[in-house]
Amino acid sequence: MDSKNIIIIGSGSAALCAGIASLEKGASVIMLEKADEHEFGGNSRYTAGAMRFAYNSFDDLKPLLLNPNDERLAISDFGSYTKEKFLADLKYFNQEVEITDLQQYLVDESLPTLQWLGSHNIKFAPIYSRQTFIKDGKYIFWGGLSLEAEGEGDGLVQAELAEFLRIGGTIKYNCDVQELLTENGKITGVKFLENGEEKTLNSNAVIVACGGFEANKELRIKHLGEVWAKARVRGTRHNMGKGLEMATAVGAALNGNFEGCHATPMDFNMPEYGNLDIPFIERKHYRKISYLFGVMLNAKGERFVDEGLDFRNYTYAQFGAAVLNQPDNLAWQIFDSKVDKLLYSEYKTHDASFVEADTLEELVTKLHGVNPQQALATLQDYNASIDTETPFDPTIKDGKATKGLPLNKTNWANILDTPPFKAYPVTGGITFTYGGVKVNTSAEVLDEKGNAIAGLFACGEMVGGVFFYGYPGGSGLTSGAVFGRSAGYSAAEYLG
Template structure:
């Protein structure tokens, strides 16, 4: 197959950004770089979750990133997360948003009046008009305008190809004819998502009953952990909690993907026995919507019901909190009749709500702060926003937990280079998006899209900028001289072929040739390759001292 300068695996946020920024940077620097964008799905699917998400972004009115997010990351991860990576995202997020906006994506700037945000953005967040689909279509439209990019649909990435010293040299793929092909390139960006669509890996890393978790978007079936497995094969390190995953409460009646019921804080959530099981007011909405979903899946048979009253619905509807689903809530004039519509025990639900109402304190109900309006004597108590459910009509949604993305992934540095198990970059290998590990224990939200876009952008740009730069493995031009003495018998390997050598005691340095101890060799190697690194590629030598 043809030779490329870069192969990008995955066409979501990270992959599209890596591809487009490589193409644009090559054009800007007058380089003739070629890229292959490899996607296992069909061209009309826009695979993964990118096209389906609402893509909420933790940005203020000037598209500046929430400066407190890094502190939230450190807290919930208990110090495990890569803070240097978090700092890099904070520094680059605004540039990413401005870039996407410049490409033609229109942002909706939302001032939130009802939901207390933990974001330090002035009660503001941003999302693209048209959601994730608008971003993907925009980026792909620009990519398709370049003749030096081939998009390989219905092509499954199988294995990374490396040279005998471990540097990337390409990718093995399986095309829709069922046959394997090699694609040659010195650089690969892996951007093909986590392992949400791989039940074997979910069982291995996350645990039992993961097969009961529906996927929040149909494109996630293609996220089978291919990138992670390929990277592990070549010695990549890992990051993120592999038993962790991000889930959300979804309207189980919905006919559309990503039909999230966001407002669990503003009522109660009960299980199939009509029992509350989680403190719905423990913290802010975005700080708890993941954890209640995990609890429903883990310990309550995936059957939950959100219950509230007219006071809340008049405050929030219409709006994103309860209208992401395409279904109207169940509605009734009595709790008994609402339970019948939800197909749960009317007497049990009436008992739970009666006990909840009686346990609420008399503090003012204030949505714009953690108001301390709580219950007393319940198990569990509700810590904030415990407003009695008394005003008819009453409303309910049947909910279940859906899997959005997995936490565990490959370890990268702030340039999106994949790090080996001993934390050095694997030459030519990059990764971005949700296949890179970052999160531990919890996911501080409205950042996954931003980090995918940002590190995809950085990866594509870096590959293009370094395109054509010389390597000691590939060129002997612009050389500097290093002298080495032989402390033991030395085997010069294939990497020396073509590199100029001067040897007073040995006329020629030939690949795969042994030379006895006591000789010395002057190796002319290209800058800026430091002399101290040569012992890593030529064994048993040390700097010569005359």
């Protein structure tokens, strides 16, 4: 390969966005993917494909839609999601950290990046199934999240790959990059194993887009703590932290919160990793994130989070950690039949784990690993504490709360009184890690002195300093696309 061409390591959405952007600027691009063709696409293929971005009205959304003539649009209220609101949502999860340059760039470039994807044959659909409730005959979108890629995460990656190949990109599978090559402080290529055979590829520009370290049990223990050895990995088994290792070996500085991660409640009986062999529409089905319409009990039979703290977009990426830290890394999500229609489709798949009973007294005896006496007392106290005057309204934070409990539920507190009752066992799952390499808004990788490492760029989960102590749902794919596009443009510009 000519040294004036660009190498991209990884093949998820961020990598493909980087590839499309590089090709758009006239560069030649080769993508090296560790997995085989069946497993390409990184974590992106396991997502629901939702992308969070700032918009002022439906006028910003309509040009992005695959089907702008959908009859439901006439009775849909998308509201708005301003830059100010997006920044406020990020700041909420920063704790003491002020909004960073990377976060500001993410917000500012979110809508332009979605529009750019649209110009490259990537289309979107309103998230009617998971982000709306019907109220007064209208579909009300909630939580600042309105559109998903057609075909969810799998459809997003497949469409991006098709575009990457259409405009001249090349992808090679079974290529496990081992080392970044440098000379006089500048990137000169990579060393990799192709089907076990050691090879070298020359290039003056490399974009590292091969994910975080969530699939590496040893690194999870090192950075997140011992309990994370027990976490289920929601996505790919290939994100072992190799990109971070290679980048730091050539002087990259680290950035962000290495003790933080996107962690979701998952089916307790799921396999250790996600599964690409099931249809894409079911790949998210191990997640169990409708807890806000019920209660969660730990092995002691006690509640341990405010299930109604906020819309699930703002809590699900944190509550997985809360579950994982319970005794036996276990919790049970309990619902009555009043809310059955509100539960996401993953609660209704053929292999979803649950128990069922006609009374709470019977249900608690079926909760494996749970103190039944305390569980029943907790549920009875919960029922007795609910404000019955405030109406239940899933389209807003309705303030229908409990009163007088050691841990109150602040919204969507319904009495559990309508059989059959169902309980779903969950544990903590990890989606991606927050710590990464330090980059600027041009996606150039920086050294400890803040200088750009010539020819080295990063995007996707490799980037640290975008998320710290939490995550508003849908921001991850958007961040990958924003910094992927930036990396592709910057690498092409660097090569001239």
